Amino acid sequence: MKHISRNVTRIKKLSPVALALVFSMHVHASSKLNIPNSDIKTARLVESIVDATPIERKGPIYPSSAAKRGREGWVQMSFIIDTDGSVLEPTVIDSAGDVAFERAALRAIKKWKYTPAEKDGEAIQQCDTKLQFDFSINNNGVSKKFRTFYNSAAKLVENKEADKLGLELANAEWAGESNLTEITWFHYLQSEYYFLIGDKKNELKHLYKATQKPKHDKYNSRLPEATTIRNLHRMFIIEADQQRFNDALYTFNSLKHFKSEQAIKTKEALAPFAEKIEQHIASDNLIIRDANLTKAGTWSHRLSRNSFVIQDINGDLDKLDVRCDNKRNVFTIEENNQWLIPKSWGKCQVLIDGNKGASFKLVELNS
Secondary structure: OOOOOOOOOOOOOOOEEEEEEOEEEEEEOOOOOOOOHHHOOOOOEEEEEOOOEEEEOOOOOOOHHHHHOOOOEEEEEEEEEOOOOEEEEEEEEEEEOOOHHHHHHHHHHOOOEEEOEEEOOEEEOEEEEEEEEEEOOOOOOOOHHHHHHHHHHHHHHHOOOHHHHHHHHHOOHHHHHOOHHHHHHHHHHHHHHHHHOOOHHHHHHHHHHHOOOOOOOOOOOOOOHHHHHHHHHHHHHHHHHOOOHHHHHHHHHHHHHOOOHHHHHHHHHHHHHHHHHHHHHHOOOOEEEEEEOOOOEEEEEEOOOOEEEEEEEEOOEEEEEEEEOOOEEEEOOOOOOEEEOOHHHOOEEEEEEEOOOOEEEEEEEOO
16 A cells, blocks of 8 residues: 655644533634645655454463552553564553553563464454553452542532642542552542643543443443543543544443433433534544643554644654554654555554653644
């Protein structure tokens, strides 16, 4: 398949399309892209790679330091199954709890073995495989110390005392000894704090840690259903506002797994906005994600379209990894290169590695 790279002019004058519901949402209208033929550049392909059955999947060893303290947590990972059935490039997408859980998860998954996926009788790589490791010692209760902390923090949330709440969260001495239930409620309180101060980026970060999106009707949350539905409502709005349109539609569709009146009403209220998102994706309007690597690591984005450019790079970006349902490409990154992904590759995720402080824009085009 031919991979096209074009030099795209800087994007200006992006007028917002209003989507108002509880919080403000917006999408950006398109501006015309003029591409001088003399400026066409080619993205340098570093690596090009095209369902697998597990043979050996031994779970992670529970870190002894965490077990002694009663700590719990989880780790979400993305990885590739190679043509010989081994695991390639496992990447931590998100986690909660002790950092030792990330190391344990990476050590374990690197040893996993599969019967490789095949195409026309030949082994192929299986790309964009995802899973979550839960590290739990079945401690589902909360300590007296945490309950006292929560009641105090919840009162501050109710009274909208953001400054006091921020201090209380920052000084939570119990946080290092928490189990999964306490971790969940702690991140919920963090999301409430960032909502109060109007920081949507961090609000969404903590909503993700407190509320996993259900994939089936038997979804089991550590939060009450009413709180989970409310969180999904907030996640949809922020995802749409940040132009994470693929994520927003997934959040919207996950509401179908709840049968309560609240869930039905929430889905009915969001349905017109989900339709507008689908219309926007199908239009010629731009989809823009702003990225800022506050720490060294991997930034990820679920594509809504099959064409994108990287613009306004500040700092060092190491590589761009496109992981689709059944194909994968790894590129070096040059500003204003355009990537065109065949639709036959299926849904795709972009992972970008960079140094702390690096920032850029990922702009999806409707080619």
